[in-house]
Each structure stands twice: as structure tokens, then as C-alpha cells.
Amino acid sequence: MNLLATSHGSDRYKSFSSSLAACSLAPWQIALVRRYPLCLLRAHSVTSSRISHELRVEPEHLQAVLIPASLILVLSVMLTSFCNRYYHFILAQGILPGLACGMILTPVLSAAGQYFTTRRAWAMGIIVSGASVGGVVFPLALDRLLNRSSLGFGWTIRLMGFIILALLSSACLLVKEHAPRRLEHRLSLEVLKNKPYVFANVGFFLTLLGLWTPVFYIIDYAVAQGMSLEMAFYEVSILNAASILGRTLPCYVGDRMGRYNMMVFMNASSGVLLLCWTLAQSTMSITVFIWLYGFFSGAVNSLYAPCIAQSKYANLHQAPFIRSSR
Secondary structure: OOHHHHHOOOHHHHOOOOOHHHHOOOHHHHHHHHHHHHHHHHHHHHHHHHHHHHOOOOHHHOHHHHHHHHHHHHHHHHHHOOOOOHHHHHHHHHHHHHHHHHHHHHHHHHHHHOOOOOOHHHHHHHHHHHHHHHHHHHHHHHHHHHHOOOOHHHHHHHHHHHHHHHHHHHHHHHOOOOOOOOOEEOOOHHHHHOHHHHHHHHHHHHHHHHHOHHHHHHHHHHHHOOOOHHHHHHHHHHHHHHHHHHOOHHHHHHHHHOHHHHHHHHHHHHHHHHHOHHHOOOHHHHHHHHHHHHHHHHHHHHHHHHHHHHOOOOOOOOOOOEEOOO
8 A cells, every 4th residue: 555665765765865755754754654544544434435425426336436546546656756755755655545545445345245145254354365465566576676676766666556557447347236226325323322333443443553563663673673674675575475364264264253253362362462572583583473463463454344244233224324215
């Protein structure tokens, strides 16, 4: 989601510009830029369905929302190649991708979830594992192109933008709801009476406050412990590679042993690993930590949607915050 994340620390990236944004950003400033899209991703997902309704977009025509959002996301990547001020990065790698991904996430996941019932957690886990695949490929590709080619920062980022454009184009063509229905949307506070639904969302909100911290700071932490910069870059890919398994296998088990049971175990395991993070000080221990954390935190991310779908009002027909006109 955020190209500034993986380009941070690259020699060619540091020489891209003499401006404050390109050369002298503190780790907390970079982390702040990377938090914007995550925040807006979750926040804007709440309103994406409402936007579809206000635009009179029928469920079978999700492309009317996906195409503009995809173009905004690609535009944000392309604009990053021209950034030379801190506020440029805030806009191009914070606000724009957050808004775009918020409009893409909810329609795609809701459409995919309609095709599955008994094995929904496993199916959704396979779907969201695509994010981890990108998390493996993009850091490695950026490292190669930035440090081992003559492309430079600008054209490297633009090349990433063209790749994202191709992937999003296929998504816009293929995504279609299984059972589209015409609904009259009306917000209602009655949903707050559903305690399992409320507590699940509050719990996930509190989890997200710390869940992404290793992803943001693992490169800086590894370098501070004496790891080479090249190996530190690979830690990001190792985390995402482990997350592929974490987003699929626990979901498969959760369909049989209980999705909430699996969520509690994976959440608690992620918390314990975070408390032990600073004990990892060698290259081997940091690599083991990041692999384990990628596995358990990946499960937390993928199990959230199936757990909410299991709650009493997750069924669209029963949801008190969506009233049918039929």
C-alpha cells in the first residue's frame, strides 16, 4: 500500500532529492505517512457503501465505484515519483491511497463473501492473502530497481504504478456480486444494541493500535541492532511471506474449531510476541521474531471479517442498519 515504506533507507532513494522530504525524514515522520492510508482505509470503508447508494450505483455495477477508486490509487503512486516535500508524501502516499483503498476494500470483500457460507473464513483468508503476496514482491522489486539498476527513484515508482494499474484493471473487470439486491440504506443506532458486534469491533480497533508497529519499524530496528541494510529490507518480505500462511491456514482451522476461538488465540499470540520484540537482538532472532509475528498478525487481519460475518446481524437481511425496501 505504501511505497515510501519500502524505499526508505535505499541509497538511491536518499539521493533522489536534497529536500527534507526525500532525505531527512525522521522514522516517526515516515511512520506517520504510512499510518494515514491505514486509518483512512478503515474509516472510509464505513462510508463506501453509502456513497454507492447516493450515486445510485446498483450492486451489479460495482465498477462505477471501483474504477474511479482504482484511478485515484494509481494516480497517488504516479504522483509519488514527483514528490520532493513532506506534504507531497502526506497527500500522495497518505490521503489519496487511504481514500481509494477504502472505496475498493468493502465492495470487493463483500462481493467475494457472498459466494461462500460454510467455509467463508478460509475463502476470505485466501483472498486477503493477496496483500501479503504483494508485500513480498514489491519490497524485493523496489530494492532491485532502486539499488541495482539505472532507473532511478522516479521511474521505479512509475513502473510500480503501471503494475498496480494492470492488477486493478483485472479486478475491475472480474468483481461481481453473486446475489445483487436493491436496498434502501438508512443508518440506525440499533446496531449498537448488538453486543457481540460492538465488542468485536472495539476489540479489533484496540488491536490495530499496535498490530502494525513492527511492520513500520522493523527495518530501522534491525539496522540499529547491527543488521545490514540489505538484510533488513528482506525482513519485510519475510514478514509478508509468513503472513500468507497466517492469512490462510488459521482461517481453514477456524471454520472447524471456531472463528472467534482462533481469533482470540492469534490475537493473544501477537500480543505476547510484541512484548518479546526487544529481546530479539541478533539477525537470527530478529528473523525468527518477524516470521512468527507475520504468521500470527496475518491471521488477525484475515479473521476479522469472518468473525463479524458470524455475528447475529452480519447477515444483510437481518442487519438493523440496512433496511430493505422490499
